[in-house]
Amino acid sequence: MPEPAAGRTAPLAPGPAGATPPVGTAPVETPVVELRAVTRVYGNGRTAVHALRGVDMTLRGAKLIVVRGRSGSGKTTLLNIIGGLDLATGGTVRVAGRDLAGLSERERVLMRRDTVGFVFQSFGLIPFLSAAENVGVPLRITNTDPAERDQRVQRALELVGLAGHAAHRPAELSGGQQQRVAIARALVQRPRLLIADEPTGHLDAETALQVMRRLRGIVDGEHLTALVATHDRQLTDLADEVLDLRDGKLLVAQVGGGPQDGAT
Numbered sequence: 001m002p003e004p005a006a007g008r009t010a011p012l013a014p015g016p017a018g019a020t021p022p023v024g025t026a027p028v029e030t031p032v033v034e035l036r037a038v039t040r041v042y043g044n045g046r047t048a049v050h051a052l053r054g055v056d057m058t059l060r061g062a063k064l065i066v067v068r069g070r071s072g073s074g075k076t077t078l079l080n081i082i083g084g085l086d087l088a089t090g091g092t093v094r095v096a097g098r099d100l101a102g103l104s105e106r107e108r109v110l111m112r113r114d115t116v117g118f119v120f121q122s123f124g125l126i127p128f129l130s131a132a133e134n135v136g137v138p139l140r141i142t143n144t145d146p147a148e149r150d151q152r153v154q155r156a157l158e159l160v161g162l163a164g165h166a167a168h169r170p171a172e173l174s175g176g177q178q179q180r181v182a183i184a185r186a187l188v189q190r191p192r193l194l195i196a197d198e199p200t201g202h203l204d205a206e207t208a209l210q211v212m213r214r215l216r217g218i219v220d221g222e223h224l225t226a227l228v229a230t231h232d233r234q235l236t237d238l239a240d241e242v243l244d245l246r247d248g249k250l251l252v253a254q255v256g257g258g259p260q261d262g263a264t
């Protein structure tokens, strides 16, 4: 699939100013994710668990990419390493052109904040805050100007189709609506990369499909890359690419433009 000719659109407003290089605004040619020979070993000696065994991957462009695999195949480990929540034992991990191993802890925090949006199975909403307040939490942390914050929260809620539910608390929303609020919260910092670990795991099949369709539309409309781990077979139909992990190895990888680009 051809790459967009121009830079990606940034409908959720320009990137924040910061002391570190603006990783969230890396050139569009830069793959958002590049893994080379990535390994992750938990523990050591005879009890060592080889969760990832030499994963190569290149992701770029507005793509919805599904990672699937049996329980224990390494999906969460892979997503956490790409998102900078965990460090690889070996190999190279580049996100928006930056080698994560070369970043300090603080730089990794900034990389996550500016480049990556996370969505988890359990939604992770704060129960006593409204939908809008939940979505606005990342912007409060970064001391975003209140007027800009309100505008970006409103836009993010519109993207997930919940502009009319801004004042509702999580308990007043359905499971699918709660996950859409969580997606809006992940989008409000305008990430290049959205990482979702079993985002529909707590939803019934019909609701899961609705959430995934919404995600599909957001990937296309916002020109971001979404990496979604799921067991759900029907959700893979909406993906541009499907990566199969088995025992820490990537079996299928036709991602990032070139044929077999990044395939193991």
Ligand SMILES: Nc1ncnc2c1ncn2[C@@H]1O[C@H](COP(=O)(O)OP(=O)(O)OP(=O)(O)O)[C@@H](O)[C@H]1O
Pocket: 042, 043, 049, 050, 051, 069, 070, 071, 072, 073, 074, 075, 076, 077, 078
């Ligand atoms: N912190 C840890 N310490 C030791 N082993 C771990 C740790 N985290 C994961 N593992 C092991 O690494 C392997 C991969 O786990 P991971 O959670 O990445 O798989 P998964 O595909 O996401 O599984 P699931 O679908 O059940 O969430 C498994 O064998 C798991 O037991």
